[in-house]
Amino acid sequence: MTDFVNLLQPDRGQPARTIHLVHPDRWSEWLNAQPPRIRTTVAAHRLTGKAGNRAVLPGETPEDWAMLLVCNEGVESPWRIASLGEQLPEGIYRLAEGEPGAAMLGWCLAQHKFDRYRSDDAAQGPRVLLTGEPARIAETVAIAAATARVRDLVNTPAADLGPAELEAEAHALAATHNATVTVTKGDALVQGYPMIHTVGKAAAQGREPRLIELEWGDPKNPRIAIIGKGG
Numbered sequence: 768m769t770d771f772v773n774l775l776q777p778d779r780g781q782p783a784r785t786i787h788l789v790h791p792d793r794w795s796e797w798l799n800a801q802p803p804r805i806r807t808t809v810a811a812h813r814l815t816g817k818a819g820n821r822a823v824l825p826g827e828t829p830e831d832w833a834m835l836l837v838c839n840e841g842v843e844s845p846w847r848i849a850s851l852g853e854q855l856p857e858g859i860y861r862l863a864e865g866e867p868g869a870a871m872l873g874w875c876l877a878q879h880k881f882d883r884y885r886s887d888d889a890a891q892g893p894r895v896l897l898t899g900e901p902a903r904i905a906e907t908v909a910i911a912a913a914t915a916r917v918r919d920l921v922n923t924p925a926a927d928l929g930p931a932e933l934e935a936e937a938h939a940l941a942a943t944h945n946a947t948v949t950v951t952k953g954d955a956l957v958q959g960y961p962m963i964h965t966v967g968k969a970a971a972q973g974r975e976p977r978l979i980e981l982e983w984g985d986p987k988n989p990r991i992a993i994i995g996k997g998g
Contacts, residue, residue, distance in 0.1 A: 769875075769878060769879040769880060769911075769915055771875045771878075771879075771908045771911045771912055771915075772908055773893055773895065774852075774874065774875050774878060774893055774894070774895055774896065774908075775871050775874070775875065775895070775896055775898060775904045775907060775908065776859075776895055776896075776897055776898075776904075777897070777898065777899075777901035777904070778861055778897035778898055778899045781859065781897070782859065783858075783859040783860055783861045783897055784832065784833055784834065784858055784859065784860050784861075785833040785834070785860070785861060785862075785863045786833070786834045786835075786836065786848065786851060786860050786861065786862050786863060787824065787833060787834065787835045787836070787863045788836055788838055788847065788848065788862055788863070788864070788865075789816075789835065789836070789837050789838070790837075790838065790839060791816050791817060791818055791837055791839050794815075794816030794837065795816070798816070804825055805824055805825075808822060808823075808824055808825060809822065809835075814835075814837070816837055817837060818837055818838060818839040819837065819838075820835075820836075820837040821834070821835055821836045821837065822834075822835045823835075833863070834851060834855060834860070836848065836850075836851060842865070842868055842869065842870075843868075843869055844869060844870065844873075845869045845870055845871075845872040845873040845876075846870070846873040847867075847869075847870040847873065848862075848867065848870045848873065848874055848896075849870070849873030849874060849876065849877040850877065851874075851877075851894075852873065852874035852875070852876075852877035852878055852894055852896070853877035853878065855894050856891065856894075857891050857892030857893060857894060858894060858895070859895045859897065860894065860895065860896055860897065861896070861897040861898075866898055866899050866900050867896055867898055868900065868903070871896060871898060871903065871904070871907045872907050872910055872911055872914075874894070874896045875907065875908065875911035876911055876914060876915065878893065878894060879911070879914075879915045879918065881918065881919055881922045883919070883922075883923065920933075920936065929973075929974045930967075930970075930974055930975065930976055930977050931973065931974065933979060934948075934950055934977060934979055937950075937979045937981050940981065941981055941983075944983055945983070946981050946982060946983035947981070947982045947983070948979065948980065948981050948982075949979075949980040949982070950977050950978070950979050950980075951977060951978040951980075952975060952976070952977035952978070953975070956976065956977065956978060959978075960978055963976050963978055964976065
């Protein structure tokens with residue numbers, strides 16, 4: 768599981784590379800306000816201000832560079848800078864204007880790797896994003912971790928993730944969040960849920976079907992059921 772905790776940090780004015788996130792409608796205004804070296808770089812890359820245009824912008828010294836991304840996605844989109852979270856080199860970054868907001872989630876998820884079956888010896892170090900809204904970090908990290916866990920389950924082939932493994936995942940999730948798991952299988956499944964038994968009765972030994980129910984929350988609250996099926 769990817770460790771998302773250190774990918775988002777409060778902005779306390781620490782050194783960081785700048786990300787210029789420019790909407791196409793503000794392209795001319797932004798470009799006209801830039802120093803000659805930036806305008807020269809933009810011209811050399813033949814950027815037109817179209818969404819998706821990007822370039823590394825030079826600074827005063829060789830190590831003093833920034834990133835430009837022309838983006839037409841709104842501030843509510845988690846994917847505004849996700850591509851940069853995946854592609855930029857290891858380091859610390861902040862937006863030149865505004866706060867990343869919802870884009871913090873995409874920044875984290877872009878760095879998630881499904882590495883159960885291989886190790887990447889050339890893996891990059893973390894790309895850290897600074898935010899002036901530190902109260903949003905914990906929730907974003909929690910959502911990213913939950914999303915990554917689901918992605919890992921989806922990416923795991925059925926040969927390694929059968930009914931028994933899904934049951935184990937449910938128990939692990941329940942233990943973490945103080946939930947309750949009920950598993951119906953064998954004769955109880957034949958009596959209570961014969962259609963599930965019928966569909967899965969040809970399964971090999973150890974891969975018999977089961978109904979897994981996970982309950983969480985205050986029983987006094989209205990009950991909401993989210994129903995899915997394991998492949």
